[in-house]
Amino acid sequence: MNRSSDLSALEERYGAHNYHPLPVVIAEGEGAWVTDTEGNRYLDWLAAYSAVNFGHRHPRLTAAAHAQLDRITLASRAFRTDTLGPFLSGLAALCRKEAVLPMNTGAEAVETAIKAARKWGYSRKGIAADRARIVVFDGNFHGRTSTIVGFSSDPASREGFGPYSGGFDSIPYSDSAALAAAIGPDTAAVLLEPVQGEAGVLVPPAGWLAEVRRLCDEHGVLMIADEIQSGLGRTGHTFACDREDVTPDVYLLGKALGGGIVPVSAVACDRDVMDVFTPGTHGSTFGGNPLAAAVGAEVVAMLATGEWQRRARDLGEHLEGALAGLDRSKVSDIRVCGLWAGVDLAEGGPSAREVCERMMRLGVLAKETHERTVRIAPPLVITPEEIDQGVAALAEAIG
Incomplete structure (x- = not known):
């Protein structure tokens, strides 16, 4: 590998091309939160996208993995x-x-x-x-x-x-x-x-x-x-x-x-x-x-056990209620299905990518899909209070 392919060059390249919405490397996580290599903590609304469903480092899952690693x-x-x-x-x-x-x-x-x-x-x-x-x-x-x-x-x-x-x-x-x-x-x-x-x-x-x-x-x-x-x-x-x-x-x-x-x-x-x-x-x-x-x-x-399905339904109802408070002049549609939602942004406002980048600076990680939809997929261990915190960041990011 030549020197143009070293880590710093790759980081510069991917940053220049906006390849990924996250400018940080996730170092560790627990519950509904992740921490970057500089110690900044973020509320994770990317869980379905990144295949984390029950929460970061769920003790039952990490125990099963550790036992098998032996x-x-x-x-x-x-x-x-x-x-x-x-x-x-x-x-x-x-x-x-x-x-x-x-x-x-x-x-x-x-x-x-x-x-x-x-x-x-x-x-x-x-x-x-x-x-x-x-x-x-x-x-x-x-x-x-x-x-x-x-x-x-x-x-x-x-x-x-x-x-x-x-x-x-x-x-x-x-x-x-x-x-x-x-x-x-x-x-x-x-x-x-x-x-x-x-x-x-x-x-x-x-x-x-x-x-x-x-x-x-x-x-x-x-x-x-x-x-x-x-x-x-x-x-x-x-x-x-x-x-x-x-x-x-x-x-x-x-x-x-x-x-x-x-x-x-x-x-x-x-x-x-x-x-x-x-x-x-x-x-x-x-x-x-x-x-x-x-x-x-x-x-x-x-x-x-059915516990996690019930939890997703209950938290989804809370999420739907919280999203209902968004300024509808800036949001054209909201779709909620369990603990999963898509928020379509009205024309004339910021793009979904811009909104997700603003949310990241407010301590919440979300994913845009296409040009004008913010997708919400928290881990199932998130709390109602953390949902409210994320929706507040979304509202502020929309402007």
Whole structure:
């Protein structure tokens, strides 16, 4: 590596390009707070974005990780370990599914589901070879692999990375008529986010998820729910699909599944879908490694009590009430779904990026999405008083 690539040059480069909203390196954290390398403390409203759901250094999760670190930690899929079984069985029970395939990242889970849906379409539904199609939705965010960005409607994610693999039909989000028209004889699956997180916490109208389920059943199509951001307590339910008592054929999970300790993702479905994979057709070197499985099993155990889902609902009600006090001449829309919210800024005011930078200077970390939406996703251990503190910083930052 030459001298132009040293740390100071990289810091200068990324600062110049505004690559990330945070000018600090997070050194440590506890509860709903993080501390930078200079000792400044910040209230974290980035928790879903950074995959920390229960709070920084939650004692149950760190204890599980420490205990596993005294034993084998990273073993490839060639090994079976005593942490993997409890993790998979617990997660399968939480999802009410027969099988779980552990992976590492959300995008890896999505890619796995795409492969499974296509193979299922050929081997179970009888779609002709290489003709399987998957319906997706405008505004989606499922990851940044070349396959996934190929069906993204976000120019920043898509442009410059072609050619793309094809096989996807993108339609407007939450449009039932468009979905009915898009499903054809070669459709293997419908891939959706029950709440679109990266798009700004867009919540579909009541009844839409149930209609997706009905159309999938009617046409013999898999319903794949990407709950990587919305799942595992964030919306006040174990899964966002639970808001309408809808069970998809396939769950995609990640982020909070690792509790902010390690990267963990998973695909959960019944055997009819999972068993399209046979030995050698799919795998992941470190998927289900002992450290990830130990932490994931503890996350599942915490969620199995229902405590965290109830907490997210209660705190979400408090958050919604606090946000209602914002100056509506400066805010065009507010969407709240559990402990998760998107605040759209009115035209003519500061951009979402500017507001988030002002909030950071006030001691609160939040994330902009697109140009005019501030996304709020605190860890589930946040208190009502800390929510009020964050909303006050948001109000001051908006001006």
